[in-house]
Amino acid sequence: MSLDLENLRAPKPTERPDLWPWSAKFADGELTLGGLPVTKLVGQYGSPVYVLDEPDLVGRATVWATVMAEEFWDGYGMGGGSAYYAAKAMMSARVIELVTAAGMGVDTASLGELTTALNAGADPNMIGLHGNNKSDEELRLAISAGERGIARIVIDSADEVARVAAIAEELGRKARAMIRVTTGVHAGGHEFIATAHEDQKFGLSLATGAAKRVALDIQNYESLEFVGVHSHIGSQIRDLDAFSESAGRLLGLVKDLQDEGVACNELDLGGGYAITYTGKDPEPTSPKDIARALASAVRNKCEELGLKVPHVSIEPGRSTVGPTTVTLYRVGTVKEVPLEDGKSRLYVSVDGGMSDNIRPALYEADYTALLANREASSALVLARIVGKHCESGDIVVHDVALPADVKRGDILAVPATGAYGHAMSSNYNMLTRPGTLGVGTGDPHWIIYPEKLSDLLDRDAYLASKN
Ligand SMILES: *Cc1c(COP(=O)(O)O)cnc(C)c1O
Numbered sequence: 532m533s534l535d536l537e538n539l540r541a542p543k544p545t546e547r548p549d550l551w552p553w554s555a556k557f558a559d560g561e562l563t564l565g566g567l568p569v570t571k572l573v574g575q576y577g578s579p580v581y582v583l584d585e586p587d588l589v590g591r592a593t594v595w596a597t598v599m600a601e602e603f604w605d606g607y608g609m610g611g612g613s614a615y616y617a618a619k620a621m622m623s624a625r626v627i628e629l630v631t632a633a634g635m636g637v638d639t640a641s642l643g644e645l646t647t648a649l650n651a652g653a654d655p656n657m658i659g660l661h662g663n664n665k666s667d668e669e670l671r672l673a674i675s676a677g678e679r680g681i682a683r684i685v686i687d688s689a690d691e692v693a694r695v696a697a698i699a700e701e702l703g704r705k706a707r708a709m710i711r712v713t714t715g716v717h718a719g720g721h722e723f724i725a726t727a728h729e730d731q732k733f734g735l736s737l738a739t740g741a742a743k744r745v746a747l748d749i750q751n752y753e754s755l756e757f758v759g760v761h762s763h764i765g766s767q768i769r770d771l772d773a774f775s776e777s778a779g780r781l782l783g784l785v786k787d788l789q790d791e792g793v794a795c796n797e798l799d800l801g802g803g804y805a806i807t808y809t810g811k812d813p814e815p816t817s818p819k820d821i822a823r824a825l826a827s828a829v830r831n832k833c834e835e836l837g838l839k840v841p842h843v844s845i846e847p848g849r850s851t852v853g854p855t856t857v858t859l860y861r862v863g864t865v866k867e868v869p870l871e872d873g874k875s876r877l878y879v880s881v882d883g884g885m886s887d888n889i890r891p892a893l894y895e896a897d898y899t900a901l902l903a904n905r906e907a908s909s910a911l912v913l914a915r916i917v918g919k920h921c922e923s924g925d926i927v928v929h930d931v932a933l934p935a936d937v938k939r940g941d942i943l944a945v946p947a948t949g950a951y952g953h954a955m956s957s958n959y960n961m962l963t964r965p966g967t968l969g970v971g972t973g974d975p976h977w978i979i980y981p982e983k984l985s986d987l988l989d990r991d992a993y994l995a996s997k998n
Contacts, residue, residue, distance in 0.1 A: 552584030565970025596634030617848030763801030856949030884918010
C-alpha cells in the first residue's frame, strides 16, 4: 500500500519539471508560481483560479516554431516548416499575442476563435480555419481577412468546395484551401491503429478516394487555390510512428495528385502531442525529437516516391499551453469513506470541479494534486479530489495520495490544466467560471476575467425583465 501511495503522490517541481510550469517552485514551505506564493495568489485573486505562467508559454511556443523551422529548413532540401497553435485548447487574446510573437500561427474552428485571433493581431497569413460544419459567416470572415484572406481554410467535405468557391467569388478573392484527409490512422496514449476504414464526422477518406476527388474538384474553381493536405490523428499521442504512418499515407495522396498534374505544396500533420499529467506518466518526447522524427519520415517517404519535400506544418495545442497552467482550489469538506476491502478513501471536496475541468468526467482523464500551501507533515493516505457539483462523477482527481491531515482551508494545486480546462468550462449548477491569471511577466494580471454571479443572473431573461 505505501509503495502504491508513493506512486500516487504528486511530484514536486524539482522531481518532475515536465509536470509543472517553469516558474513553479516549492520554496519556504509552499508552492510559488511566477515567484508568488499560492497563499498570496488565492488570498488576492480568489479560488478556484487558473494560473498561467506566461514565460513558460512563450518558451514552449518558441520551441515549437523553432524546431519546425530548423528541422524542415529548406537548406536541407526541405520545404520549410511551421507550427500553428490549436487555439481551441485555450483561447484568449493574450495567449494569441504571446504564441504568435513567439513565431507560431493560429488554428481556429469557429467565428469566435477566428475573431479573437484576428482582433488579437495574429497575421491572417498564419491563421487556419477548421470545422466540419463551417457557417457562411465564418467563411466570409476567413476569406475577407487581411490582404488575401487567411492562410488556409481546411475543407472537410465534398459539398464545402462549391460553397467556399462561391463566397470567395462573391468577395472577389481567391480562397486558399487545404483538404482534411482521414488516413485511417488513429492514435492516443501509447498505441495507434491503422485501418482503411473511417467512421467519423471529420475529413475526407483516403481509402475511398473521396480525398482525391475533392482535391481535383478544387482545381475546377478560379476562386480557389489548392494549398495542400491535412490530417489530425488524435490527441495525447506518445507513439511517433503514428505520425510517420499518417504522413506516409498523405504523401501517397500527394504523389497521386502530382501524377494528375496537381501540385501540393503543404502537408499538415495536425496536433496531438502528449504532455505529462501525473507522476506516473513517462516524460514526453521533446519537440526537437518530434520534429526530427517527422522530418526524417517525410524526407524518406518523399525520396521513395520521387517527390519534392513540401512545406510541413503541425498544430500543437495541448503541448503548447497545457503545462503552463496550474489550477488552485481551496479545500472544503473532507470525508473518510470506508472501502469494501476494509481500507478507506479520503474524499476531499474543492470549490470547483467538473465546471472548470470536465476532462476527468468526460474522458476519465488522470490528473494529480499537490498540497500547495504548506509542507506535508503527516503520513500519506489514499484520497480522491471531488468538486462541489450535484453529480457523483464530479471528480477532479480519481486517485491521489495526500497527507492525512489535509483540511478545510488548505490549497490544492492541480498542474497541467492549461489545455481544455478553461476552454471546456461550464456554468453547471450556476457556478461562475474561474478566471485565468497571467504570472511571470510583471505583476499578475487577468487574461480571462473570473465570471461574476451577476454575469450569470443577467442572462436570465425573466429575472432581467423584473429589474
Ligand atoms: C484538437 C486539434 C488539434 C490540437 O490537438 P492537441 O491534442 O491539443 O495538440 C490540432 N488540429 C486539429 C485539427 C484539432 O482538431
